[in-house]
Amino acid sequence: MAKHPLFDKTNIDIAWCPGCGNFGILESIKQALDELSIKPTQLVVVSGIGQAPKTPHYFNTHMFNGLHGRALPVATGVKIANPNLLVIAEGGDGDMYGEGGNHFLHTIRRNINIVHIVHNNMVYGLTKGQASPTSEIGFKTSIQTEGVIAEPLNPIAIAIAQDASFVARAYIGDMEKTKDTIKAAIQHEGYALVDIFQPCIAFNKVNTYQWFKERTYYLPSDHNRADRVSAFSKAIEKDKLPLGIFYQKKVDSFEKKQKIYQVSWEPLYQRHHDLGKLKKLIEEK
Numbered sequence: 001m002a003k004h005p006l007f008d009k010t011n012i013d014i015a016w017c018p019g020c021g022n023f024g025i026l027e028s029i030k031q032a033l034d035e036l037s038i039k040p041t042q043l044v045v046v047s048g049i050g051q052a053p054k055t056p057h058y059f060n061t062h063m064f065n066g067l068h069g070r071a072l073p074v075a076t077g078v079k080i081a082n083p084n085l086l087v088i089a090e091g092g093d094g095d096m097y098g099e100g101g102n103h104f105l106h107t108i109r110r111n112i113n114i115v116h117i118v119h120n121n122m123v124y125g126l127t128k129g130q131a132s133p134t135s136e137i138g139f140k141t142s143i144q145t146e147g148v149i150a151e152p153l154n155p156i157a158i159a160i161a162q163d164a165s166f167v168a169r170a171y172i173g174d175m176e177k178t179k180d181t182i183k184a185a186i187q188h189e190g191y192a193l194v195d196i197f198q199p200c201i202a203f204n205k206v207n208t209y210q211w212f213k214e215r216t217y218y219l220p221s222d223h224n225r226a227d228r229v230s231a232f233s234k235a236i237e238k239d240k241l242p243l244g245i246f247y248q249k250k251v252d253s254f255e256k257k258q259k260i261y262q263v264s265w266e267p268l269y270q271r272h273h274d275l276g277k278l279k280k281l282i283e284e285k
């Protein structure tokens with residue numbers, strides 16, 4: 001009997017290394033979807049290039065696997081065409097914060113109602129172990145032979161500084177809490193970042209399961225996630241890295257602010273389009 005009959009795929013060849021944190025993320029996503037009674041037909045997962053973006057290959061969902069770093073603009077397009085879909089954009093730290101860093105900033109500004117899951121292993125896994133934007137100072141690789149000298153990007157602090165409407169961090173060593181965080185992100189209306197610490201056992205021998213276990217702690221239950229300044233001060237802590245929902249605010253999503261959707265919630269793709277008018281416009285321009 002399949003654990004997640006709607007989402008499990010059989011006879012697939014999973015390319016991840018045994019023990020990789022990506023397995024736990026895949027399972028947490030399926031659990032979150034099941035517990036929220038979401039059907040594969042209601043879901044689109046958009047990803048880019050890397051180990052993390054293979055996730056939608058491994059379960060039943062509508063998916064779009066595009067260019068390196070470009071999942072967020074595609075996810076935005078999907079959501080605008082049909083705001084009734086649950087849209088998840090998924091990728092790694094290099095894909096989402098490096099190659100796609102520009103899209104990260106502008107998707108936050110728009111507050112499009114999507115879930116943004118980043119598998120943060122602090123390394124380029126697919127290309128065999130180069131430093132990523134979240135690699136720590138001193139991290140040695142075959143390219144950064146003397147160790148990384150650039151300050152790591154802090155996605156949580158950046159997202160709060162830019163006033164993202166939902167900002168959370170999870171650690172895949174705790175699947176139950178990761179699943180709960182993903183559920184909260186799905187239920188949130190607006191852009192929701194879930195940065196997940198995901199050990200890469202093959203190419204990051206520093207930031208291991210043990211390392212994350214020792215250096216993380218959960219935000220206390222009295223943490224006020226509506227208080228942006230307090231959330232930011234938590235986000236820049238360095239000795240120990242907090243986990244949980246740092247910041248959340250209620251504000252209309254990008255789709256809701258669109259005039260076309262204020263008039264009617266009928267998805268754009270279902271509306272009648274006057275192709276003659278469009279042709280004329282293109283010819284005139």
Ligand SMILES: Cc1ncc(C[n+]2csc(CCOP(=O)(O)OP(=O)(O)O)c2C)c(N)n1
Binds near residue numbers: 093094096
């Ligand atoms: C435009 C472009 N630049 C570079 C690459 C090579 N490349 C593929 S995946 C990747 C980085 C993957 O790292 P990350 O996003 O952290 O994902 P992970 O594999 O660690 O899950 C790079 C640099 C590419 N495919 N396309």
Ligand code: SF4
Binds near residue numbers: 015017019126
């Ligand atoms: S190389 Fe790293 S990220 Fe890729 S599958 Fe192996 S453990 Fe996971």
Ligand SMILES: [Mg+2]
Binds near residue numbers: 094121123124125
């Ligand atoms: Mg990575």
